[in-house]
Amino acid sequence: MRLQGRAHKFGDDVNTDYIISGKYKFKTLDMNELARHVMEDLDPDFYRKIRPGDFIVAGANFGCGSSREQAPLAIKYARIGAVLAKSFARIFFRNAINTGLPVVECETDQIQSSDELVVDLAAGVIENRTRGIKIPVKPLPPVMLKILADGGLVAHFKKYGGFNFG
Amino acid sequence: MGQTIVEKILSRASGKSARAGEIVVARVDWVMAQDGTAPLAIQAFERMEGKRLFDPERVNLVIDHSAPSPTEGISNLHKLMRDFAREQGCRLYDIGDGVCHQVVVESGRVGPGCVVVGADSHTCTYGALNAFSTGVGSTDLAAALISGQIWFKVPETIKIVCHGTLPPGVYAKDLILYLIGDLTADGATYQAVEYTGEAIKALSQEGRFTVANMAVEMGAKAGLMEADEKTFAWLAAHGGGGYTPVTADPDAVYAAVKEYDITNLEPQVAKPHRVDNVAPLRSVAGLKIDQGFIGTCTNGRLEDLRIAAGILAGRKVHPGTRLIIAPASRRIYLAALRGGILSTLVEAGAAVVTPGCGPCVGTHNGVPADGEVVISTANRNFKGRMGNRNAEIYLASPAAVAAAAVAGEVVDPREFVK
Numbered sequence: 162m163r164l165q166g167r168a169h170k171f172g173d174d175v176n177t178d179y180i181i182s183g184k185y186k187f188k189t190l191d192m193n194e195l196a197r198h199v200m201e202d203l204d205p206d207f208y209r210k211i212r213p214g215d216f217i218v219a220g221a222n223f224g225c226g227s228s229r230e231q232a233p234l235a236i237k238y239a240r241i242g243a244v245l246a247k248s249f250a251r252i253f254f255r256n257a258i259n260t261g262l263p264v265v266e267c268e269t270d271q272i273q274s275s276d277e278l279v280v281d282l283a284a285g286v287i288e289n290r291t292r293g294i295k296i297p298v299k300p301l302p303p304v305m306l307k308i309l310a311d312g313g314l315v316a317h318f319k320k321y322g323g324f325n326f327g
Numbered sequence: 328m329g330q331t332i333v334e335k336i337l338s339r340a341s342g343k344s345a346r347a348g349e350i351v352v353a354r355v356d357w358v359m360a361q362d363g364t365a366p367l368a369i370q371a372f373e374r375m376e377g378k379r380l381f382d383p384e385r386v387n388l389v390i391d392h393s394a395p396s397p398t399e400g401i402s403n404l405h406k407l408m409r410d411f412a413r414e415q416g417c418r419l420y421d422i423g424d425g426v427c428h429q430v431v432v433e434s435g436r437v438g439p440g441c442v443v444v445g446a447d448s449h450t451c452t453y454g455a456l457n458a459f460s461t462g463v464g465s466t467d468l469a470a471a472l473i474s475g476q477i478w479f480k481v482p483e484t485i486k487i488v489c490h491g492t493l494p495p496g497v498y499a500k501d502l503i504l505y506l507i508g509d510l511t512a513d514g515a516t517y518q519a520v521e522y523t524g525e526a527i528k529a530l531s532q533e534g535r536f537t538v539a540n541m542a543v544e545m546g547a548k549a550g551l552m553e554a555d556e557k558t559f560a561w562l563a564a565h566g567g568g569g570y571t572p573v574t575a576d577p578d579a580v581y582a583a584v585k586e587y588d589i590t591n592l593e594p595q596v597a598k599p600h601r602v603d604n605v606a607p608l609r610s611v612a613g614l615k616i617d618q619g620f621i622g623t624c625t626n627g628r629l630e631d632l633r634i635a636a637g638i639l640a641g642r643k644v645h646p647g648t649r650l651i652i653a654p655a656s657r658r659i660y661l662a663a664l665r666g667g668i669l670s671t672l673v674e675a676g677a678a679v680v681t682p683g684c685g686p687c688v689g690t691h692n693g694v695p696a697d698g699e700v701v702i703s704t705a706n707r708n709f710k711g712r713m714g715n716r717n718a719e720i721y722l723a724s725p726a727a728v729a730a731a732a733v734a735g736e737v738v739d740p741r742e743f744v745k
Binding site for chain 1: 350352362363364366367370371374375376392393398400401404445446447448450462463464465466467469470473474476478480512513516517546548601688689690694707709710711712714716
């Protein structure tokens with residue numbers, strides 16, 4: 162999987178309330194509607210700045226807070242290609258894999274907003290074309306690779322009728 | 328080599344000797360979702376071609392985040408949950424029954440050794456009953472609804488030992504805020520914590536729920552305690568029994584052991600907009616307060632309401648301040664009603680709303696105005712959490728909120744509880 166786009170940089174501890182506020186997320190299952198409010202409390206204009214395939218790049222503990230799966234879904238439906246962060250909160254990380262939003266653990270200090278990135282998940286490397294540097298990616302655990310390869314947890318369950326990590 | 332509490336519980340639930348770092352597929356004893364997460368879980372259940380729940384007797388749905396419904400969109404999601412529960416034969420706790428975590432611990436169906444998944448991050452609350460319980464998203468939850476199983480990476484454990492006894496006017500909430508301030512918001516990410524020591528043992532069962540509830544605010548997957556006579560008294564009072572306590576082996580391996588002496592702890596506060604932005608409450612003394620809120624899965628229990636009533640008895644909420652109270656469950660609401668606690672609070676000027684999560688999660692029942700300052704007993708103070716990104720939220724104990732409501736500004740609650 163090879164993704165290309167621009168970086169939008171955020172800080173540490175971006176919580177799920179910032180990703181999609183509770184005042185919207187409980188109202189609807191329409192993810193296109195929720196996507197319009199993604200990251201609104203941190204940057205009210207964020208949705209309008211996104212070009213399809215762009216990346217959210219953040220510091221440590223991205224996605225902390227509530228278990229709302231609307232958080233990775235709102236990011237995905239806002240047509241963000243992947244989230245790159247130094248570390249992720251565990252519920253968000255699972256939810257992202259389960260719903261098919263690529264999440265990439267890597268060093269992000271050498272990425273700034275507007276940098277042009279190429280993320281090669283198979284090779285496990287990010288190329289920052291703006292700065293001419295390559296950044297290694299921390300590989301996913303095998304169980305998560307299996308779920309991703311099957312197309313998410315829904316597809317995994319449909320395929321095997323339950324968990325199958327044999 | 329010995330095992331931690333989590334390793335023991337997950338060994339039993341997976342049928343293999345579980346060690347930190349290993350992946351296990353564990354059987355679950357209880358599965359829960361609320362109205363912010365159940366609709367997506369029902370959708371995933373259907374997309375997974377689920378037909379029946381693995382066991383309707385081990386599943387419950389709770390309508391608490393927007394209860395009663397403030398909009399037609401939410402009403403339709405609630406209807407989806409009611410229809411699903413009726414078709415599948417599982418218990419649905421409807422509006423007014425209470426906050427999901429309180430109704431679960433009041434059901435008596437979760438106790439020592441249980442594995443619980445809930446589609447809500449504060450599912451870690453039941454660690455106070457010696458259960459391994461953790462929050463998951465809606466798709467993981469749907470998988471558990473169908474199969475009765477979930478996969479886990481067995482977490483390492485941080486052991487938190489609390490020595491000493493809490494001074495008068497200092498509560499479980501001050502203790503957990505202090506710990507989070509020290510360990511930080513991602514201090515236990517991908518890990519579990521075990522809370523132990525005489526200060527934890529001295530807490531009431533209700534106070535233990537407060538401490539376990541906020542484990543996720545340091546990133547932890549679970550926050551567990553050993554079971555003792557208080558645990559079993561709680562279970563017996565709520566119709567639960569037959570559980571075998573799970574203890575850590577003396578030679579269990581921990582990622583870290585943190586020791587604290589809380590003998591001189593003073594009231595604490597988490598300042599905007601981070602739960603780990605913790606300081607002594609006196610550092611914000613005199614701060615004008617527009618709204619106080621007492622409730623939530625952290626601090627909406629009978630003991631909390633009783634402490635608040637003790638401060639508000641014979642006093643009035645300051646004319647420049649509003650005070651909102653949400654008992655955490657119908658059972659608590661009734662007990663507070665019958666015991667005269669609610670009449671004390673209402674006479675003092677508090678507004679009592681339906682048991683539920685509304686004010687804490689910004690859905691309704693107390694959204695602050697631009698520039699307003701709120702002091703709350705909740706577990707999160709993120710910008711916008713209560714529905715307005717231009718408001719500020721301070722987290723503190725029920726005593727601190729009640730005292731601030733009377734004074735119209737932050738004051739040391741110990742001035743009121745001498």
